[in-house]
Amino acid sequence: MKRFILFILTIIASAPLFAQVANITQPEPIDWPVHKANIGKVVFLADTISLSRLKQADFLNRFEAKAQNNLYMKILMGNSLTNFQHQLQPGLTVEDLNKGNFQFSFYVDGKLVYQENLSKGANYPVTKNIKTTISVPLISNRGEDSWGRSLWVRFMYKGGEDALTTGEHSLKIEVRPYVDIPVLKVGVLIAQGELQFIVPPANAKDIAIQNIKPNSGWLVSGESFDKKKIMEMNGLIAQNRFKNITSVIVIRNGKLLIEEYFNGSGRDSLHNPRSVGKTFASAMMGIAIHDGFIKNESQTLSDFYDLKKFNNYSPRKENITLKSLLTMSSIFDADDNDSNSAGNEENMYPTDNWVKFALDLPVDSSKTAGKQWHYFTSGVVVLGDILNKSVPGGLEKYTDEKLFKPLGITIYQWQYTPQHVPSTAGGLQMRSLDYAKFGQLYKNGGIWNNKQIIPQSWVKQSFTRHLALPKDVVGEGFYGYLFWNKTYLVNNKPYETFYCSGNGGNKIFVFKDEPLVVIITATAYNTPYAHPQVDKMMQKYILPAVLK
Template identity: 80%
Template sequence: MKHYILFILAITIASCSFAQTSNITQPESISLPVYKANVGRVVFLADTIAFERLKQTDLLSRFEAKAQNNLYMRLFIANSLTNYQHQLNPSLSVEDLNKGNFQFTFYVDGRQIYQENLNKGANLPATKNTKTTISAPLISNRDEASWGKGLWSRFTARGGDDALITGAHLLKIEVRPYISSPDLKVGEIIASGELQFIVPHADVKAVPIQSIKPNSGWQVSGEPFDQNKIMELNGLIAQNKLKDITSIVVIKNGKLLIEEYFNGSSRNSLHDPRSAGKTFASAMMGIAIHDGFIKSENQTLKDFYDLKKFNNYSPRKEAITLKSLLTMSSVFDGDDNDSDSPGNEENMYPTPDWAKFTLDLSVDSSKTGGKQWNYFTAGAMLLGDIINKSVPGGLEKYADEKLFKPLSITKYQWPYSPQHVPSTAGGLQMRSLDYAKFGQLYKNNGVWNDKQIIPASWVKQSFTKYLSLPKDVVGEGYYGYLFWNKTYTVNNKSYETFYCSGNGGNKIFVFTDEPLVVIVTATAYNRPYAHPQVDKMMQEYILPAVLK
């Protein structure tokens, strides 16, 4: 009787909220007893259970986070997602409403830890339009692809792991509808649920520090550091609590302090750092300008291409500067963080001519050159094409003579465009110790072995905070000439770094006020934990150890 009264109350409330605006789609009916008893709830299960066989006794109130245990959630909502979204803006079509999704908010012990507007591609339109109960795995040992597992990974990577320490916790999840067109708008809670989440004690076994073998090409440092911190870090990597890390190299005062390899990699392994390789385009641009093959970064595209031969010609396209490409602030209609953007890098790779793809793009009327930052791989690739056609012998020969040979880098592999031009979109493979040379070159203001390789003025320009990074995309920080910028805080002291960054968690850190260069390579490609776990490594282990 109690469950029936609750059900009638929930339906009455839903009916009142929908009194002024009718449904835009037909939701599935509410019929099974377990559904009627749990309208408006997020419930938790230990396994996949067919909805028609689901019983109240299957719902979990307690979960122990052991390796063998799975955790699933199921939403019971009084109407379909699309109809809830319809209340937020009744003028939108179903197609426009489907561009939104659910918003999830995670709390641990009453404190909000993470909030995410689920990507529009999670859940099919048919699910959004009709379903009133939706299931997804959060933690699963099965090889099953699901937006739920990705959502949980992002939650744990962005604060969840730090909050769910050993012991008992109250995990709470709230679900709201959101729409993204024409502006972001979030509705009221449509489902919520709580679960006692038990994290058992797990010993992290320290793993010994790897000895630095001879013939590294570096003078070995004798400076002390907190070896226990590094051994604890090694243990976390060995136990896969920090995932897919392949190497850590620390250079302090120009000498090799730490050299560690994991997951099958070694000193001679070539790592694919993805977009960390973009920064080499910036280095080569500075060298080419110094040598007079390119006049300055203020030159515009019309100096290098007959733009009227490409699609979507505009005088604004002719005014695009090399500097705006270096700072990812050009007016091209391109944004890698927007899957619908015409200039998204995923649209470039299948085409037979990447430079033509980029130059064919239209300009975005909402952008002002040099003012708005949008991550734009095609622009970084275009810089390489410009250098390639401007320097004698092409980019590959020029980079080898002007950068790699002076640094004694002999083992490396460029990726190539379809025209066999070295691709500065990313993916320049090298050994970790050689990435360290590149980082140390910038730390030395462009000098290596008493020879000026990159102009000191170019290093200074590269390490300038031209644009603030959007907090909702990448968090705090700034952007230079294909260099990222951020500040770590350790023991209430700030440590600023400019760094190269690539998919998977690949980093080349150059610290501005400390004699420190740190390399981290990893293969966590497209994993939500890739970058947050590197921040955790730097903040809690590497910096406290070497700056002690």
């Protein structure tokens, strides 16, 4: 018995010593009364408020998720993050501790919905080392560049949207430190906060199916569809749960079934779908080959350029084919998904000659022609330049005569390269109903009004899975001739689609085995949710509504 008592006393005596590991950095002092009174709390605010002005009355207990309302989070801690991490793993240096960060846990109505170990880059080392308060926006209509907004978007996409349904909910956030050297280790709770989160119902007018007005240029479909599903989708767009959506168009059996506009957009609005415009370069290449202005897609760059006049000449450049540019599989040292890549498109735009930028790039010795997929915007610019110099009158006139006029597309707006050549990098602006014509043209095998506009053989090649997409970059799928490919699973049945895709969540979907073309336009540019939310719209609402 004495030995047991001695053991207990030893634990009690040693516990304070373990809890009182000396700080490894000097944290900022906790001077303000509101901080002292709320150590260990996550508090919610309607605006950015400094500690010197912050009052208890500023804390939100309720938040109504309306477009005009902002939600900010302030974490009031008793020490800096680095010192909390030091208690967790005392043997690590400050530099190694800085490779960890906060762990956030989101609870809705008492259920854990999402947990994330914040990436090490989300907070500067000096912030981790000394700050005892952290303030970030979660929901904001001011457009701040903040990891808080990105964290909230990930929470909403990965369970929050499904949990925060219309009505009133409790939202709780817990904060812990973590380190991942030598292994992942999560510390004790250092702050938490809770508030009532109200999701108001959408206005009945915003939910309602929009009537298709006359003079659309399309026959109007009389087929039925699940209007409840589309109304649910409209409600989520109205509630800003699906963000920055501007239009949804559905063509079934060649007729206009659904025509919906949002956020100030209308039938005559010109949309900027960014890289959706790349696919028009593919269409024009097929037409130009058919007309004999270009022999075939196996032609090489050496047929069009004296490559020795450009920087980083290599004999391997001579054999780069048009097909490899159409399939994003050339051997240029370029990858738009790698910010450190020499050929990243962001390095192209400031230059005064985008074609020269591309042809000046070195080749990548690790690449095999036609085998590795890397997104390469500058390569599509080269395709546009080749078309422009090969077809009579230049690319703009040729596209208008050979594609736009036959489709009845009269209102559009190109963007241009510094040499005033139509930019095939993207940005070709049109009305949503005209993008639908482009999609339906491919669905028809290249035929419009009984006339072959794009060769059927080219459509077939365009809708061929030439390369598998790297899963670590874009997920499941394949790539054709400047067309993407994926398969949606609805009610355990696969539906394969080839589609154009652009920054912001812009899409032209052409379904392989269904008489279906879907257009989605959006302005969610450079956001992490742009493409995932479109997938969710398609998977949960549009396809279930219109598939038979």
